[in-house]
Amino acid sequence: MTRILILFAHPALEKSRVHRRLVRVAQEMPGVTFNDLYEAYPTFDIDVRREQALLAEHDLIVLQHPLYWYSTPALLKQWQDLVLEHGWAYGSQGHALRGKRLLIILSAGGRAEAYQPGAFNRFTIREFLAPIEQTAYLCGMAYLPPLIFHGAHRMTLDDIGQAAGHYRHVLEALRDDALDPAALGAWQTLNDALNIMPMIGKSTQAVTQ
Amino acid sequence: MSGDFLFQAFVYLTAAVIAVPIAARLGLGSVLGYLIAGVVIGPFGLGLLGEGGEDIMHFAEFGVVMMLFLVGLELEPALLWRLRGPILGLGGLQVVVTTAVAATVAYLLGLPWQQALAVGMILALSSTAIVLQSLAERGQLKSAGGQASFAVLLFQDIAVIPMLAIFPLLAGTVATAPGDAHGADAHAATTLVSGLPPWAQTLAVLAAVAAIILGGRFLLRPVFRAIAATRLRELFVATALLLVIGIALLMNQVGLSAALGTFLAGVVLANSEYRHELESDIEPFKGLLLGLFFLAVGASINFALILAQPLLILGLVIGVVVLKFTILLALAKVFRLGTDQALLLAFALPQVGEFAFVLFAFGVQEQVFDGSVADPLVAVVAISMALTPLLMIFFERVIRPRVGTKETAAQEPDAIDERNPVIIAGFGGFGSTVGRLLRANGVGVTVLDNDADRVDALRRFGLQVYYGDASRYDLLIAAGAQEAKLLVLALDTPERTLDLVHTAHKHFPHLQILARAFDWQDAHDLLDAGVPYVYRETLDTSLRLGTDALRLLGFRAYQAQRAAQTFLRYDEESVRTLTGQRGDRTVYLLAARQRIADLEHILQADLTGIDLARDDGWDAEPLRADFARVVEKTD
Ligand SMILES: Cc1cc2nc3c(=O)[nH]c(=O)nc-3n(C[C@H](O)[C@H](O)[C@H](O)COP(=O)(O)O)c2cc1C
Numbered sequence: 001m002t003r004i005l006i007l008f009a010h011p012a013l014e015k016s017r018v019h020r021r022l023v024r025v026a027q028e029m030p031g032v033t034f035n036d037l038y039e040a041y042p043t044f045d046i047d048v049r050r051e052q053a054l055l056a057e058h059d060l061i062v063l064q065h066p067l068y069w070y071s072t073p074a075l076l077k078q079w080q081d082l083v084l085e086h087g088w089a090y091g092s093q094g095h096a097l098r099g100k101r102l103l104i105i106l107s108a109g110g111r112a113e114a115y116q117p118g119a120f121n122r123f124t125i126r127e128f129l130a131p132i133e134q135t136a137y138l139c140g141m142a143y144l145p146p147l148i149f150h151g152a153h154r155m156t157l158d159d160i161g162q163a164a165g166h167y168r169h170v171l172e173a174l175r176d177d178a179l180d181p182a183a184l185g186a187w188q189t190l191n192d193a194l195n196i197m198p199m200i201g202k203s204t205q206a207v208t209q
Numbered sequence: 210m211s212g213d214f215l216f217q218a219f220v221y222l223t224a225a226v227i228a229v230p231i232a233a234r235l236g237l238g239s240v241l242g243y244l245i246a247g248v249v250i251g252p253f254g255l256g257l258l259g260e261g262g263e264d265i266m267h268f269a270e271f272g273v274v275m276m277l278f279l280v281g282l283e284l285e286p287a288l289l290w291r292l293r294g295p296i297l298g299l300g301g302l303q304v305v306v307t308t309a310v311a312a313t314v315a316y317l318l319g320l321p322w323q324q325a326l327a328v329g330m331i332l333a334l335s336s337t338a339i340v341l342q343s344l345a346e347r348g349q350l351k352s353a354g355g356q357a358s359f360a361v362l363l364f365q366d367i368a369v370i371p372m373l374a375i376f377p378l379l380a381g382t383v384a385t386a387p388g389d390a391h392g393a394d395a396h397a398a399t400t401l402v403s404g405l406p407p408w409a410q411t412l413a414v415l416a417a418v419a420a421i422i423l424g425g426r427f428l429l430r431p432v433f434r435a436i437a438a439t440r441l442r443e444l445f446v447a448t449a450l451l452l453v454i455g456i457a458l459l460m461n462q463v464g465l466s467a468a469l470g471t472f473l474a475g476v477v478l479a480n481s482e483y484r485h486e487l488e489s490d491i492e493p494f495k496g497l498l499l500g501l502f503f504l505a506v507g508a509s510i511n512f513a514l515i516l517a518q519p520l521l522i523l524g525l526v527i528g529v530v531v532l533k534f535t536i537l538l539a540l541a542k543v544f545r546l547g548t549d550q551a552l553l554l555a556f557a558l559p560q561v562g563e564f565a566f567v568l569f570a571f572g573v574q575e576q577v578f579d580g581s582v583a584d585p586l587v588a589v590v591a592i593s594m595a596l597t598p599l600l601m602i603f604f605e606r607v608i609r610p611r612v613g614t615k616e617t618a619a620q621e622p623d624a625i626d627e628r629n630p631v632i633i634a635g636f637g638g639f640g641s642t643v644g645r646l647l648r649a650n651g652v653g654v655t656v657l658d659n660d661a662d663r664v665d666a667l668r669r670f671g672l673q674v675y676y677g678d679a680s681r682y683d684l685l686i687a688a689g690a691q692e693a694k695l696l697v698l699a700l701d702t703p704e705r706t707l708d709l710v711h712t713a714h715k716h717f718p719h720l721q722i723l724a725r726a727f728d729w730q731d732a733h734d735l736l737d738a739g740v741p742y743v744y745r746e747t748l749d750t751s752l753r754l755g756t757d758a759l760r761l762l763g764f765r766a767y768q769a770q771r772a773a774q775t776f777l778r779y780d781e782e783s784v785r786t787l788t789g790q791r792g793d794r795t796v797y798l799l800a801a802r803q804r805i806a807d808l809e810h811i812l813q814a815d816l817t818g819i820d821l822a823r824d825d826g827w828d829a830e831p832l833r834a835d836f837a838r839v840v841e842k843t844d
Contacts, residue, residue, distance in 0.1 A: 045774045048826065082826035091835045 002101075002175050004032045005058035009065040009076040011038050018107045018152050019066060021164045026064075029168070031175045033058060037075050044078050051083040052096065060101045060174055061141070063132065066152070067108040070121075070128040080135065089139045098140035101181060103174070103190075104129060105167070107149040115150075126188050142181060147190040166196050220257045224250045225500055238346050240339050241598035243500050247507020258508060269505045270468075271457070272498025273338055273563050275491050277366065277468040278453055280337065281475020282488055284363070289476075292360050299357055299544050300364025303558075307333035307536050314532070323379040324578045328586065330372050331569065332529055336562035337362045338499055339597050344557060347605065353546055354553030361537075361558060369564050370469055373571065374414045377407040380576045417463045421456065421470055425477030433483045434665060437676055449490045468564070482664050485657070485675040489683035502563070510591045514584060525589045530596065534559040549609055556604035560593040628689035629653035633697040634679035634709060636667060639725050639746060640699030655688050680708040682716055690717045698724040703731045710738050729784060736788040745784075752777055771824060 006026055010019050013036075026034050035054060041047070055061060065072050087093045106125075114120040125148055126133075136143040147170055149155075149163045170190065173179045187193035224246035232242025250257045289296070312329025316322055340358055341350070349355040405413065429452065436448045456474050457467035478484060515522045534555045541551030569583040569590075631647055633640045636658040644654045657679040658664050667674040677684045679700065690696070696713055700706045706724060713720050723742040726732040735743045752773045759769035787810060825831075 043774065045771075045778070082824065085826050086828075086832045086835065091832065092838065093835075 001031060002060050002177055003058040004060045004062060004171065004175055005054055006032060006034050006062045006064050007037060007076070007079065008035060009037045009063075009073045009079070011073050011075065013038070016066070018149055018155065018160055018163065019064070021160050022064070022105075022167050025164050025168050026171070029171060029175075032171060037079060038073075041075065044075060046075075046079055046082050048082050048085070051079065052085075052088060055083070055100075056096060058100070060103060061097075062103045062105055062171075064105045067106050067125070067128075070123075072132075084135070084139065095140065099142075100140075101142045101144055102132070102136040103144040104132060104146040105148075105170075106146060107152045109151070109153045111151040111154075112148075124188070142185075144181060144184055145187045145190045145193060147196075166194075170194065217258070220250055221501060221504055224504060229500070238343055238598050238601070239500070240342050240503055241595075243503030244507040244595045244598070247504035248510060249507075250504075251508030251510070253510070253512040254508075269498055269501035270563070270566070272495055272500070272502040274457055274468045274471050275453055275495035276338055276341075276499055277472035278475040279488060279491060279495055280341070280363075280366070281472040281477075282479050282484055284476050284479050292356070292363075295357055295360035295544070296364050299540055300361045300368075302540055302543075303361050303537060304330075304333045304365060304368050306540070307533060310532060310536065311529070314528070320578075320582065321382045323382050324582060327376060327379050327568075327572055327577045328582070330368075330375075331565045331572075331586075332533070332561055334365045334369070334562040334564050334568075335362060335533070335558040336560050336594050336597065337366060338502065338563055339560065339594055340557050342499070343598060343601050347601070349553065352550060352553065354541075354550035354557070357541065357544070357546060357550070357554045358557045361554070365562070366469070366472060366564075369568070370414070370418065372568065373469075374411045376568070376572055376575050376577055377410045380407070382578070413463045417460065417470070418473060420459075421473045422477055425474050429474070429478060430481055430483075433481070437483065437486075437664075440659070442678070445486060446490045449487050450494065453491065468567070482674055483676050485684055485687040486677040488687045489677065489681060492683055506563075506591050506594055510595065511584075511588050514588050515592075518585065522585060522588055522592070525585065526592050526596070529561060529589060530559045530593055530600075533561075552604060552608055556600050556608070557597075559600065560597045561590040562594075565590040628692035629655045630694045631655070631697060632657065632685075632688055632690060632693045632695070633699060634658075635699035635701060635725075636663065636674060637699065637701060640697065641667075643697055643699060655693070657684065657688055680705050680712055682712055685712065685717065690720060693720060696720045696722050698722060700725075703727055703734065706731075707734060707738060710735065710740055714739065729787070732784050733788045736785060743784075748777070748780065 008019075008023065008026070010016055013020060013023070023034070023036075026032055033054065035051075037046075063072070063076060065076055071077070084090065084097075085094070088096050108115075108125065110121055115123065115125050117123070126146065129146060133143045147167070149167075155163070170179075184190065184193050190196070225243060228246030228249070229239050229242035232245065233239055248254050252258060308326070308329040310329075311332045312322075312325045315325035315328045320328065340362060344350045344355050344358060350359065433445075433448065436445055452474065453471050456470040460467045460470035478487065537558055538551055538555040541554045546554065566587065569587055572578050573580060573583050629652075631652060631654045633644050633654050634657045636644060636656045637660075640656070640658075644656060647654050656667070656674040657677050658667075658674055659676065659678050664674050664676045675688065677688075679685070679688075690713070696709075696717070698706050698709055700709065703726070706726075710722060710724065713722060721742070722740045724735050724740050724744070726735050726743050726745045728745065728747070732743050732745050755776075756769045756773040759772060760766055764772070
């Protein structure tokens with residue numbers, strides 16, 4: 001059993017379509033700790049000790065957020081700056097996160113095709129997430145390929161429902177150790193690895209374990 | 210005050226105190242308890258009442274008068290408007306159809322049509338007193354059936370006005386002098402208008418109604434405002450009673466029902482800011498007198514008359530109840546109530562109401578009919594009233610479990626009165642800011658304040674502000690504390706705040722309390738009392754000032770702001786820690802000493818406690834040092 005901590009950052013959940021649905025799934029899933037950062041720290045006054053204690057208690061750290069300006073919402077950045085202290089998370093004395101795993105689950109307005117070299121956004125999402133990937137590396141964490149819900153703007157309610165299904169399967173599989181993290185490493189995204197169709201309207205296959 | 214009066218009061222109160230708890234314990238409801246107690250002490254039971262017994266009914270009818278005043282107070286025009294469909298449709302049809310059928314039956318039984326019509330009208334009415342009390346005790350007032358009952362009763366209460374106006378026009382079929390009216394509404398006395406021709410009497414009735422509406426609108430509010438400004442509670446109670454009694458007297462003088470007059474006054478005042486206060490002032494009197502009224506109904510059941518013609522009376526009772534029941538049930542189905550709710554309505558309203566006593570007496574006095582018609586029917590009315598609680602129990606225990614659709618009052622979203630989720634007690638600078646923030650975000654607030662001038666000023670800005678002492682249980686009930694979610698305490702003294710906390714904890718444990726505190730002392734007391742959300746009123750403001758002071762001294766804005774955040778959190782923690790430690794020290798320290806002791810304690814802790822280095826993550830110094838070591842090593 002893998003203990004999962006979801007660090008969730010969405011500044012306007014009341015306006016959200018995609019994450020609102022995912023959050024409902026996460027909140028009632030056993031074995032998953034759901035940490036709603038904007039709800040806990042509305043004034044950005046992060047309780048560093050509490051956050052560090054939470055990290056220490058879990059094996060898989062999930063950063064879940066909408067893609068804002070090719071990056072995370074502001075509070076998640078603040079969280080990184082303050083919680084990942086030198087001497088605790090990294091540095092010659094900082095080993096608290098060593099051996100843990102990091103997974104990003106995000107939603108993006110742009111479609112998968114738009115995130116290609118030569119296409120509209122010119123880089124892949126994996127490339128945009130390089131700072132976090134490197135942060136994980138610096139802290140000694142294994143970085144899993146991200147799970148991406150593309151085309152959030154065009155998703156119908158059905159699409160969102162399907163996304164929530166994939167989300168649930170992925171979390172459950174990781175929690176129950178039904179997925180081999182080492183085998184995932186070769187893939188660009190978790191979508192590719194699990195054959196989750198990222199696009200809207202195409203038929204999607206169920207996640208296979 | 211004669212010893213006889215004291216003895217009477219003693220008998221009534223004893224009967225009530227013994228019978229009502231027993232009845233309630235047996236699940237029979239208080240109304241039946243009172244009625245049985247009345248029978249027991251009445252002339253056909255222990256005969257404890259002596260000669261004074263007859264007057265009691267008269268006196269106790271004042272309970273009905275007050276109840277209608279309170280019913281009126283509950284009826285804001287907006288609520289009336291929302292219920293207009295059921296009131297006019299269901300209520301109107303119930304009165305018209307029942308009157309028509311009952312009058313036809315009476316006509317066929319041999320009464321002249323005028324008398325038959327009068328009797329039909331009287332029998333169409335049901336007992337607001339018994340029904341509302343019984344439904345409220347069963348928590349059924351807000352169910353669909355309860356609301357329908359309320360609507361029908363309301364239409365009936367209003368319909369009494371035209372009935373009273375029509376009665377004089379129906380006179381002329383009896384020549385005899387008026388018999389002894391049974392427990393009348395003081396109509397026996399000659400009134401100012403009794404000498405006038407019927408059309409003039411009708412006109413007088415209309416004029417009196419107009420007078421109450423206009424007076425209530427333009428006269429009562431300034432008067433209450435002036436009284437409230439004196440801040441003497443008993444004066445307010447006295448004024449409220451004076452209002453009710455005054456209207457009753459006025460109405461009697463023009464030959465109109467006192468209950469209707471006060472009902473109208475209630476409706477007129479329903480929108481006033483003094484509504485809650487009036488409600489809670491009149492409520493205890495109403496409760497007591499209504500109990501007395503039920504007692505008197507029990508005591509007045511004329512067993513001699515019943516025993517003389519048992520079959521006739523019994524037949525009439527069954528006939529009336531079955532007739533009303535059937536019509537109610539049919540109409541409820543027409544208006545698409547669910548089966549169990551339709552049955553609730555039909556089982557609640559098949560009796561004849563207290564207005565029947567008034568109207569029979571009025572009819573005899575106006576010579577619409579004579580005692581030979583009225584007396585047996587008065588007995589029928591009393592018995593039908595006594596049967597109601599039994600019918601309700603029968604419905605609850607036997608019928609309801611067998612009908613498929615069960616609708617509990619709790620699930621019913623269509624409450625009679627829309628309640629706000631937040632009650633704010635105290636609307637000075639503090640409370641009003643809270644209220645404005647909530648309102649700006651679409652959250653409805655009910656405001657209680659006991660400063661008459663302020664209430665007045667706020668009302669002019671269209672705010673829902675009520676006048677009243679918020680630490681009183683009954684006022685909280687009136688303000689909807691049972692339905693609200695949050696109670697915001699922004700009162701102006703710690704004592705009243707604590708009072709209110711205790712009341713709220715005791716009676717409304719579901720309410721989340723957010724309290725303003727003045728200083729540590731006060732915050733400790735509130736925390737001790739079990740209020741988790743405590744806000745010292747000067748804390749955030751002084752920290753903002755302190756932040757600006759730091760900035761003026763050259764601190765960067767963000768650093769100053771973070772420092773204040775850190776301090777705020779630390780300070781909240783230490784208040785809570787200190788509350789735990791204070792314990793028995795408070796017992797022997799005077800409040801003023803306690804304040805200083807706390808201050809010393811906190812200052813002491815400040816020197817060691819605050820974790821000012823909380824933002825270590827932003828500190829690159831250790832990073833540089835570490836880097837330097839690594840560089841040294843590799844060099
Ligand atoms: C401030 C802001 C910046 C955004 N930047 C991007 C972006 O860089 N790339 C992208 O694909 N979508 C971007 N979006 C779209 C969001 O990613 C999208 O609305 C979100 O994932 C939908 O999820 P939700 O319904 O849970 O809010 C942005 C949206 C906002 C509000």
